[in-house]
Amino acid sequence: MSPSPRALICTFGSPGDLAPYLSIGLELRNLGWSVTMGVPPVYLERVRATGLLVAPIRPDKAIGEPDPDLWDRFRAGNRSPGRLFAEMFLPGLRESWSDTLAAARSADLIVSHTLAFAAPIAAEHLGLPWVSGVVSPIAYFSRIDPPALGPAWAGPLLRSAGGLGAGAARAGMHALLRTWSGEWREIRREAGLPDLGDPVSAQHSPTLALGLFSPLLAGPQSDWPAAAMTTGFPFMRDPFQASLDPAIGAFLDAGPPPVVFTLGTTAVNEAGSFFAVSARAAADCGVRAVLLTGTRTENVPESLPDGVIAAPYAPFGLLFPRAAAIVHQGGIGTLAQAMRSGKPSLVMPYAHDQPDNAIRAERLGVARVIPRSCYRVEDVTAMLRVMLTDEALHRDAANVGQLVRMEEGGRVAALAIAGLAGTSR
Numbered sequence: 265m266s267p268s269p270r271a272l273i274c275t276f277g278s279p280g281d282l283a284p285y286l287s288i289g290l291e292l293r294n295l296g297w298s299v300t301m302g303v304p305p306v307y308l309e310r311v312r313a314t315g316l317l318v319a320p321i322r323p324d325k326a327i328g329e330p331d332p333d334l335w336d337r338f339r340a341g342n343r344s345p346g347r348l349f350a351e352m353f354l355p356g357l358r359e360s361w362s363d364t365l366a367a368a369r370s371a372d373l374i375v376s377h378t379l380a381f382a383a384p385i386a387a388e389h390l391g392l393p394w395v396s397g398v399v400s401p402i403a404y405f406s407r408i409d410p411p412a413l414g415p416a417w418a419g420p421l422l423r424s425a426g427g428l429g430a431g432a433a434r435a436g437m438h439a440l441l442r443t444w445s446g447e448w449r450e451i452r453r454e455a456g457l458p459d460l461g462d463p464v465s466a467q468h469s470p471t472l473a474l475g476l477f478s479p480l481l482a483g484p485q486s487d488w489p490a491a492a493m494t495t496g497f498p499f500m501r502d503p504f505q506a507s508l509d510p511a512i513g514a515f516l517d518a519g520p521p522p523v524v525f526t527l528g529t530t531a532v533n534e535a536g537s538f539f540a541v542s543a544r545a546a547a548d549c550g551v552r553a554v555l556l557t558g559t560r561t562e563n564v565p566e567s568l569p570d571g572v573i574a575a576p577y578a579p580f581g582l583l584f585p586r587a588a589a590i591v592h593q594g595g596i597g598t599l600a601q602a603m604r605s606g607k608p609s610l611v612m613p614y615a616h617d618q619p620d621n622a623i624r625a626e627r628l629g630v631a632r633v634i635p636r637s638c639y640r641v642e643d644v645t646a647m648l649r650v651m652l653t654d655e656a657l658h659r660d661a662a663n664v665g666q667l668v669r670m671e672e673g674g675r676v677a678a679l680a681i682a683g684l685a686g687t688s689r
Contacts, residue, residue, distance in 0.1 A: 269685055272371035274302035274321060274364060274380035278530045280597025281377055282307055284399055284476045287498035287674030288375065288681070289316050295682050302367050302383070319367035321380075323356030354381060354448060354463070361385065361451050368392065373685055378403055381448060381463040389455040395681050396469035400596040400617040401482035401624065403467065404475065404492065408485045412619040441465070468492070472684050474677050477596060478603065478668055481624045493680065496671030497600040505579035512554065512583065515573050521588040522552035522571075523648065526580075528595040531614040532558035538612070538639065540565045542591065543572050545644035551588065551652065554578070580605075589651055591644075594618035599625060606665020608632075608657045610647055612639050629660035 271292055275285040282303065289299040293316065300317040301307075304325040311318040361382040368374055368386040375395045376383035387394035398404065402411040441462035448463050460466040468489040475482070475494040484492065508516075516522070525542040527535055539555050546553035547569035555574040557563035564574045580598065584590055584605035592598045593614040599621050602609045609631040611622040625631035632651055634643060651657060 268296055268298040269682075270298045270300070270370060270372045271375060271681070272300050272302055272319070272367055272373070272383075273375040274367075274383040275377035276304060276321075276325065276379040277377065278325075278528070278595070278597075279307075279310075280529060280595050281379070281399060282310070283500060283502065283597060284498040284673070285375070285377060285397065286311065286314060286316070286502075287500035288397075288476075288677045290314060290500060291674040291678035292681060295678055297682070300367060300371070302364060302380070319363070321363040321367065321382075322359035354445070357382065357447050357451065365389070373681065375681065378464075378467050381467075382451075384466065384469070385452055385455055385457065388457055393471060393684060394469050395472045395474060395684065396467060397474040397476050397677070398467070399476050400621055401475070401477060402617045402620040404482070404485070404488045406482075406485040407487050409482060412623050472680060474680065476673055476677065478600070478671060478673075480603075480628055480664060480667060481621070495676040495680070496673035497604070497668060498673035498677060499581070499600070499604065499671075500674060502579070505581065508578055508582050509575060512573070512575055512578050515552075515554070516583075516586050519552055519571070521586055522546075522554050523549075523589050523591060523652075524554045524556065524583060524587040525591045526556040526598065527558070527593045527614065528598045529558075530595065531593040531618075532556070532563065533560065535560070535563045539563050539574070541639055541641050541644060543568055544641045545648060546572055548641065548645040549648050549652070551648070554583065554587075589648070591648075594622040594625070596621055600668070603630060603661075603664055604668045606662040606669075608651055608654070608661040610634060610644070610651060612636050628664060629657065630664050632657075 273285050273289050275281055286301065289301055292299050300319050301311045302319045302321045303311055304323065305320040306325050308318055308320060364382040364386045368390055371392060373393045374383050374387040375397060378398050384394055405411060441464050445462040449459055452459065469491060471491055473489045473492045475492055476498055477494065478497050479494040523546055525539065527538060539557050542555060543553065543565045552571040555572065556577055557574050559576050568574060580601035584601050584607060587605065587607050589608050589610065590602045591610045592602060594611040595618060609625060611625060611631050611633050613619040613622045614636060622631065622633045626633050632647060634647060
């Protein structure tokens with residue numbers, strides 16, 4: 265009897281970056297694979313709870329720290345963009361390379377998240393098959409379907425410039441990234457590998473490049489990587505999110521569906537006035553509300569209106585289907601659960617891929633978008649009043665929810681990986 269094929273799945277980032285890869289790992293295990301998750305040490309217990317093997321790969325991920333994007337960090341400090349890029353996206357690269365290489369020596373195939381920059385190097389160095397994955401459409405940076413990125417004014421400008429403008433922006437971005445990625449290129453040289461410019465240019469596998477998002481958000485474009493395929497959202501049953509807190513359950517049972525306000529798992533650490541504004545807007549609209557405020561006590565408003573409760577967290581997959589609408593930051597994991605719930609969203613993009621996710625959800629007809637600078641009581645109140653009575657918005661959100669609930673992104677990805685390795689059943 266031949267031994268089980270062995271996969272090393274490397275990911276880095278927020279819990280929303282972990283979950284899709286856990287889903288793939290569990291589906292590969294169902295196909296008879298031995299799966300090891302290469303993750304920051306903070307996620308070890310969460311991975312062990314699924315029964316998958318785990319390898320700690322530095323650096324660790326500080327869950328409770330704010331995570332503004334590159335532009336916001338540059339405006340707020342006096343560090344160079346290159347240094348900020350290395351701190352945000354290439355932290356502890358030497359340590360990551362050492363840990364990843366050690367874990368990869370017992371693997372037959374490597375699957376990697378965009379930010380697990382050492383994993384493709386390990387695969388190439390060891391001669392292993394490599395599968396890349398991205399969690400949101402912006403990672404493909406299409407000239408035909410230009411993304412929204414950077415400061416608020418940049419996205420509309422880029423989209424209005426068309427394909428030529430997007431191509432020029434992409435070329436300029438990679439020129440900058442090359443100057444900021446010296447350590448990454450140095451590690452490749454030491455591993456006996458050719459210069460590929462920068463880690464973002466080299467993030468997609470030439471063999472299988474998985475888009476772990478719904479094709480409803482972005483369809484294939486002719487300038488996507490040749491090996492790209494969209495899988496649909498990978499959802500999973502998380503043992504850490506098996507039930508709602510009884511207090512939240514009792515609140516839901518006691519009245520009509522509330523509006524849920526959340527900033528996901530990362531932006532919540534720099535919430536500012538979001539929850540105070542949200543509580544007042546809900547009261548002015550005359551609707552019940554659940555505020556998911558995270559663990560920072562300063563996020564909880566000093567006084568809550570009648571019909572508004574606050575909790576640190578609740579499983580989105582259980583709470584969102586019982587909401588009237590969801591107000592969130594547009595992180596891809598939060599958006600996936602909102603779309604799956606069949607409820608409309610009001611998206612306040614915060615950083616990274618969120619402006620692009622928000623625009624795509626709005627184009628799909630399941631969301632409205634409010635800039636972070638406009639998140640004021642009167643504006644949120646006005647938008648919610650319109651949204652909650654917009655029959656077309658609710659109908660489109662419900663229809664999309666039905667489609668997304670049929671997506672099995674983890675299984676689709678696992679079958680594609682197994683097929684690549686010749687082990688599909």
